[in-house]
Amino acid sequence: MTPVPEVASLKAESSEAGGLSTAHPKPEKRKNAKERAKAKFAKDKNAKEDTAENTPTDGTTPMTATAKSKVDTKVERKAKAKAERKVAAKAKKAKSAARKAA
Numbered sequence: 001m002t003p004v005p006e007v008a009s010l011k012a013e014s015s016e017a018g019g020l021s022t023a024h025p026k027p028e029k030r031k032n033a034k035e036r037a038k039a040k041f042a043k044d045k046n047a048k049e050d051t052a053e054n055t056p057t058d059g060t061t062p063m064t065a066t067a068k069s070k071v072d073t074k075v076e077r078k079a080k081a082k083a084e085r086k087v088a089a090k091a092k093k094a095k096s097a098a099r100k101a102a
Contacts, residue, residue, distance in 0.1 A: 031039065063071075
C-alpha cells in the first residue's frame with residue numbers, strides 16, 4: 001500500500017502559493033476606438049519634416065498623393081458631365097424654340 005499524506009501537510013502546501021494564482025496573467029485593458037486610431041496613425045516626428053501638410057491637427061493622416069489624384073479626377077469628371085448636360089439642355093431648348101417659331 002501507498003502511504004496516505006496527512007491532511008495538515010496538504011493544507012500547508014496549498015496555502016504556500018500565497019493567494020490566488022492563475023495560469024495566465026490578466027490581459028491589458030483594451031483601448032477604445034479613438035485610442036487605437038491614435039496609436040495606429042501616430043507618426044514618428046523625426047521621420048518626416050514638420051510641415052503644415054504633414055502634421056494634421058486632429059490626429060489623422062494626411063491624404064496620400066494617390067487619393068488626391070483620385071479625388072481630383074472625380075471632380076473633373078463630374079464637372080465635365082455637368083457641362084455636357086448643360087450644353088445638351090441648351091440645344092434641346094433651342095430646337096424646341098425653332099419648332100415653335102416654324
